[in-house]
Amino acid sequence: xxxxxxxxxxxxxxxxxxxxxxxxxxxxxxxxxxxxxxxxxxxxxxxxxxxxxxxxxxxxxxxxxxxxxxxxxxxxxxxxxxxxxxxxxxxxxxxxxxxxxxxxxxxxxxxxxxxxxxxxxxxxxxxxxxxxxxxxxxxxxxxxxxxxxxxxxxxxxxxxxxxxxxxxxxxxxxxxxxxxxxxxxxxxxxxxxxxxxxxxxxxxxxxxxxxxxxxxxxxxxxxxxxxxxxxxxxxxxxxxxxxxxxxxxxxxxxxxxxxxxxxxxxxxxxxxxxxxxxxxxxxxxxxxxxxxxxxxxxxxxxxxxxxxxxxxxxxxxxxxxxxxxxxxxxxxxxxxxxxxxxxxxxxxxxx
Amino acid sequence: xxxxxxxxxxxxxxxxxxxxxxxxxxxxxxxxxxxxxxxxxxxxxxxxxxxxxxxxxxxxxxxxxxxxxxxxxxxxxxxxxxxxxxxxxxxxxxxxxxxxxxxxxxxxxxx
Numbered sequence: 001x002x003x004x005x006x007x008x009x010x011x012x013x014x015x016x017x018x019x020x021x022x023x024x025x026x027x028x029x030x031x032x033x034x035x036x037x038x039x040x041x042x043x044x045x046x047x048x049x050x051x052x053x054x055x056x057x058x059x060x061x062x063x064x065x066x067x068x069x070x071x072x073x074x075x076x077x078x079x080x081x082x083x084x085x086x087x088x089x090x091x092x093x094x095x096x097x098x099x100x101x102x103x104x105x106x107x108x109x110x111x112x113x114x115x116x117x118x119x120x121x122x123x124x125x126x127x128x129x130x131x132x133x134x135x136x137x138x139x140x141x142x143x144x145x146x147x148x149x150x151x152x153x154x155x156x157x158x159x160x161x162x163x164x165x166x167x168x169x170x171x172x173x174x175x176x177x178x179x180x181x182x183x184x185x186x187x188x189x190x191x192x193x194x195x196x197x198x199x200x201x202x203x204x205x206x207x208x209x210x211x212x213x214x215x216x217x218x219x220x221x222x223x224x225x226x227x228x229x230x231x232x233x234x235x236x237x238x239x240x241x242x243x244x245x246x247x248x249x250x251x252x253x254x255x256x257x258x259x260x261x262x263x264x265x266x267x268x269x270x271x272x273x274x275x276x277x278x279x280x281x282x283x284x285x286x287x288x289x290x291x292x293x294x295x296x297x298x299x300x301x302x303x304x305x306x307x308x309x310x311x312x313x314x315x316x317x318x319x320x321x322x323x324x325x326x327x328x329x330x331x332x333x334x335x336x337x338x339x340x341x342x343x344x345x346x347x348x349x350x351x
Numbered sequence: 352x353x354x355x356x357x358x359x360x361x362x363x364x365x366x367x368x369x370x371x372x373x374x375x376x377x378x379x380x381x382x383x384x385x386x387x388x389x390x391x392x393x394x395x396x397x398x399x400x401x402x403x404x405x406x407x408x409x410x411x412x413x414x415x416x417x418x419x420x421x422x423x424x425x426x427x428x429x430x431x432x433x434x435x436x437x438x439x440x441x442x443x444x445x446x447x448x449x450x451x452x453x454x455x456x457x458x459x460x461x462x
């Protein structure tokens with residue numbers, strides 16, 4: 001279990017261009033596997049184009065209280081990239097006028113941004129239909145100052161989406177660190193206690209499952225059933241839906257794949273599971289990702305690979321939804337992660 | 352020619368068996384796919400049976416495939432190992448139950 005980010009360790013893979021190089025060389029360069037561009041061209045789906053914006057996802061910083069093995073953000077306590085209140089204000093100007101029905105705050109642990117609560121209070125006033133905060137759960141138990149987060153989320157009718165890699169302690173702690181399972185269970189119980197995730201409650205609590213190793217997620221509906229049964233029987237926990245998300249081969253997960261000699265097999269799995277129907281609904285076509293410093297990306301993964309949007313509009317300060325619509329999506333081989341099997345997005349399966 | 356009988360990469364080529372007999376190959380894969388769908392047994396239960404049988408058949412391709420398949424379905428290491436013990440118990444039981452045949456024969460020949 002790592003305790004430092006790739007950045008702090010000064011690993012080669014902390015560099016996005018090194019990651020992109022790996023994703024373009026080897027099996028994709030020698031023709032063993034088709035590039036993503038070649039694959040989607042087979043079904044005339046190249047270039048992928050942005051449709052009408054539905055989801056505005058804002059990454060308020062890479063700082064996190066955890067150092068998960070699979071993290072595509074390379075987040076951790078040692079990351080200092082944090083969205084300032086000025087950039088948040090620029091985001092709020094956009095949030096008030098956007099046609100998007102979903103606002104999605106992510107990180108790192110978004111709650112660790114010192115202006116997080118102010119931002120949530122202000123953003124909630126815009127009345128966007130679905131206001132998501134991606135909470136890692138343990139943050140709620142990390143320090144007294146976070147203990148009231150369930151009440152705070154409730155007050156602003158925030159939709160809580162939380163990572164939970166398994167319903168057993170062993171598999172959860174292996175991926176996310178010792179003690180994470182127990183803290184997550186406690187946090188879920190506290191969210192339940194204020195009404196989150198209860199069967200008829202409007203306070204939405206969804207869980208995100210992503211595999212703990214070099215394999216793809218199983219069927220989302222079956223996994224949801226298993227999670228619900230186990231969490232209810234073992235801990236009396238309720239939640240609404242489970243999103244099964246594929247680990248994309250970038251950042252720390254790419255580092256793990258290479259170190260464990262699983263990289264090629266994993267890429268084969270992704271390519272073999274390629275599903276053209278998932279391409280139609282892939283999230284970059286209806287999502288925009290804003291980085292901590294206000295730059296715009298087609299998705300959170302492209303943000304981490306430093307692949308900015310292919311548009312004249314590059315920054316939240318010059319935001320123009322009409323100009324961004326119809327832009328060509330920037331792709332590389334990591335995109336296979338979103339088109340495997342039933343597809344994968346921050347909202348779970350897409351096909 | 353390969354210097355070993357088994358190459359893990361050959362598993363990916365399993366589908367190629369249709370190249371030399373398309374009709375039977377396709378029928379097999381259609382049947383295979385159908386068998387593993389949710390039915391009276393869940394796909395998860397079937398995957399665990401397949402994992403156990405993979406071991407009793409000592410098929411390295413099948414072990415690789417169903418270890419991964421069960422992991423994908425959220426099956427724990429403990430469940431996987433218990434399933435294999437079921438297979439092992441049947442294998443050893445199948446050996447030992449033949450002991451009765453031996454005993455019958457001894458009793459007949461030398462009783």
